[in-house]
Amino acid sequence: MSNFVELNNVHFAHGERSIYEGLSLTVPKGKTVAVMGPSGIGKTTLLRLIGGQLKPTSGSIKVAGEEVPALSRKPLYELRKRMSMLFQSGALFTDMSVFDNVAFPLREHTNLPETLIRSIVIMKLEAVGLRGARHLMPAELSGGMARRAALARAIALDPDLIMYDEPFAGQDPISMGVIVKLIKSLNDSLGLTSIVVTHDVDEVLSIADYAYIIADKRVVAEGEPKALLSDSTAIVKQFLHGEADGPVAFHYSDDDFATDLLKGAQ
């Protein structure tokens, strides 16, 4: 089994602020890999690095055997057609109907006749259960529906890799269940490779083949979901079981509490 995505010792900084220091992870072909971690540690940044929208300070990022940061524009754009990304907000084009949104990548990247495009779009919409909503505009969709429509757009070109950015955030339990089921079934039926970036532990562990936990600018734990759940490392326990205080401190670091209070008295 070859690896579809390989990150090796990646360092990345946003200006002065260092985000990753020596991040390594691999995503085998055809598997669903979860990347979890507390908010604000740059999980979305990771997806942008893989998609070549950001360049790492050092380290190697390989997708389908190609070194992403070294690619020039044209091959990068070619590679991106094989990857697809589901954005947190859905990122549907607001001035197009659901149908046109799903048809958009087909119209852009293929020369298929319009009748064939229509069939493909309807098939994709059927897969996410929104065939009946194809005439709606994005503003008329609920959050869960928008994300499903975006998912239909993401699979329109039958990519090899889908990256999900927080697919479960802000969803009610029903749409959460729907999306979990969709990710799972798409993965199984289409043989996709998936990277799911999230902090919804239970949902993602139920579908992931392998999981990474990121904290402190690198991978702190990895393994199959079952193994991770029984991991006894402090940070893993804190994260998976949602404890308020632990290695990831409750307090945003500042001066000593007493010092801070007394400053006002002077």
Added chain:
Amino acid sequence: MQENGYIHFNQAEGRDCLTLGGDWTVAHYIDLKKQLANLGDVPQSVTCNIESMKKLDTAGVQLLYRALGEHKLRQLPLTEQQHNLIDTVINACSNQEPPLPPKSNGFVKMLERIGIFSSNLYRNQRDLLGFMGATLQSAAQVIGRPSRWRVTAFVAQLEETGLNALPIVALLTFLVGAVVAFLGATVLSDFGASIYTINLVGFSFLREFAVLLTAIMLAGRTASAFTAQLGSMKANEEIDALRAQGLNPLELLVLPRVLAMLVSLPALTLVAMASGIGGGMVISALTLDISPALFLHIFERDTGINHFWVGMIKAPVFAFVIAIIGCNEGFKVSGSAQSVGEHTTSSVVQSIFMVILLDALFALFFMEINW
């Protein structure tokens, strides 16, 4: 049970003695502070009696530390827990001499702000040049491949920036043309030269007013629209989604807008010239008894075609600058609604500024070549 904290100073048996009692807690902080202030300086030899003290917290310790000093405070017969409290407070008080705020000198501050402003300006202009280059590059990539031309988007933008702006541009320039003719009529009639009102209106509109007014209108109307459209797409991750689908947002979004502006601004300038001169003609007919036929005859006789070209040459330049600034600011939006607003304002201000600056440079240039 709460009990007000208190402090008394008395002299018994020739010895100075301080009696502390009640709750020395944050609830009585202000009161205790007043009492300590009333007490004035305490002699070094004083002894303290704290038998009736009920409670002590960090606020109380801090007051005592200020009043008595570290040495005396440590000598007090307190429990171990209270001694720990004292250690903590003394630690905190002694290593945090707050840094004095740097003396603010108005002049230095002004220099600082000028410096920050200048370096921002420099960075902005450099970014803008970079964006211009990237746009031209993608234009060069697309130009030879008609299959990649975004005709629909181009036409839609042409309607929005050109056709929809037509009435307001025509009306505005008509009114300004009338105003200029009024001015000419009033001032020139004193010299008996009111016939030159025609030249005044003709020269000013062909060379300057038509193109400048149109450019300023479009800077306000279109640059802001471009920024707001692209900015909200950016905020909604739509631009990221385009990139993630292997598409170039410059090609899809910026090129149609820039090209539409390159067509619509010169076209509107032409309309503005006609409309402004029309305004002048109406006023001339109404107040100066110059008939439209005479007006047109003199206009044609006295005004060279070069004046028309002076105005028209500037139009595509302004159009390019306005469109590029509007789109560039849109791409700079960073996710929040507030940011969309800020960049929209900035794009209007920048594009109007650039239009007027360029117009001044053009004026110098045309003066030098005697046009």
